[in-house]
Amino acid sequence: MNIIKNIKHLLFIALVPLSACLDNPSPNELKGPELFTPVLSPSLQQENFPQLARNPMSKEGVLLGKTLFYDPALSQNGKVSCASCHEPKQAFSDGLPLSDQGVSGKPLHRHSPVLFNMAWHPGLFWDGGATNLESMVFGPLTHPDEMGADLKEVIHYLNGSAQYPEMFKAAFETDSITSSLIGRSLAQFVRTLISQDSKYDQWKREETELDNVEVRGYQLYHKHCSTCHTEGLFTDLEYHNNGLDMNYPDPAELEGIYLGRYRISFDKKDKGAFKTPSLRNIALTAPYMHDGRFSSLEEVLDHYEHGIKVNESLAPELKTGIRLSANERAELLAFLETLTDYKFINNKAYQK
């Protein structure tokens, strides 16, 4: 790190005399985008911060991505931005079971997913169909029931705006705004959304204490939930059938949307399997499941206790259900509350 700083420093010194000869160059023209890597809390239990070699994160790229994220002008009717369905206060979800806030007003078939710690997700969307953030963003951006954008019109708008051409130049050192750079800058911004400062994280870092009820809840979580909601990210990033439905209708025009991961893998064990959502910020992100069918954590726990539908692809761990006494349930819920990250949802860096 110090070496990099020294190099930057030397570069800066070397460039000063040069800049004297140029016509007021902006700092960016001298050093290009300023790359950075986020600092990670050990409580995430992640060794690396994954990003694509072709799209390293830079301050300018993230700022551009953030500006695009909050810009409703990208949408067909000028009213829907990414943030319409991914609000910071709700851990970048929207609180609706199935949103009808897109440009067509038609309800979607899946619940808006949260956006945090996405850098570690090898699959995006509830079934992992998208395999990198750079490509994923074209889905919601162009889907007729979401933002409904025509990418050619978006490029036209960006080229004609007062601020964007310069921002693209600062981020990617080019005068040519393309769809691919829209995808890349949005991906950079989304990768910066890291939730790692809940009470749980502070406890893990020995900065605070959990009370007895919360600790017992933590033990219950370990016993009953941690197989899929792996500690650290609180998801195994895998896909499981958690017993919501017996059968899965498959109308052709919906392209297998009810089949879950099966529509991607064509593997029988993936019928009705959806990505394990993180338990982080779970108290903020009702309703629950891929279709938002449960409006409270109580309902979710009811499902795991006596609502499991047993079919061929059911996750074997769930066959017998998860039974908790009233006391245990309260303890588990108390622990889940410790996963709420107020610093994350109030972080100005992520907001408009």
Add this chain to the structure above:
Amino acid sequence: MKKLAILILSIIGFTACQNDDKDQIPAETEVNFSFTHLFNGEEIDLENQTYTLPAGESFTPRKFKYYISNITFENSNSGASYKIEDGYFLIDQAGKKEFSVSLPTAEYDQLTFYVGIDKARNLSTDQVGDLDPNNDMVWNWNTGYKFLVLEGEWNYQGSERAGLIVHIGNNNPENEQNFKAISIDLNAKGKSLGNKASINLDLEAELSELFIHPNSIKIHELENTSIMGGDVAIQVANNYQEGLFSLK
């Protein structure tokens, strides 16, 4: 020794002048591809013309486009081949229907190209040019490209008009993939490469073939007029592999 060298050099120089221009083999060959799309032998007129599908249904096409990639020229005697690197071309009935590629001149009598995008290149869509997602050829629910798109108005024996939607494009898993090679015998049409600076390859696609061979596809017998994956998509892909394209 010096004298000998001068002699040899002058012979070389002299023979160089003997070469007649018409025997000059160009270093590069430019191959100009063009595509014409037909329905029952007549050129497609999007939106304006209604055609009869092989199973007797009416169809008014609105969109027809596909990717051509992985173009390889081959010499069937020597086995030598040349693949066009980074060659991904969108052919669109409503847009561009031709492209050109260049290769070092050599004798080739066979052509292979693929409809679609190979697995390695299909892993992301933040790409440019013909692969720019603004061409409306990327899936919105998974990462990758549609290889072939046919859309239009469909009806059968006075039924309700419905949208026929054919979106084919998958590399993964292996048993579900529909990335298909098309083989063309250049020699059979007198279009072998070897000594010309440029050659035109005019290909025709007869769309009714998508529904005939080897798989007979009767839309009115399907549960739905959308074909976007699964077995029927694979059948359509097998159909465009055999008999959709021919060299004029």
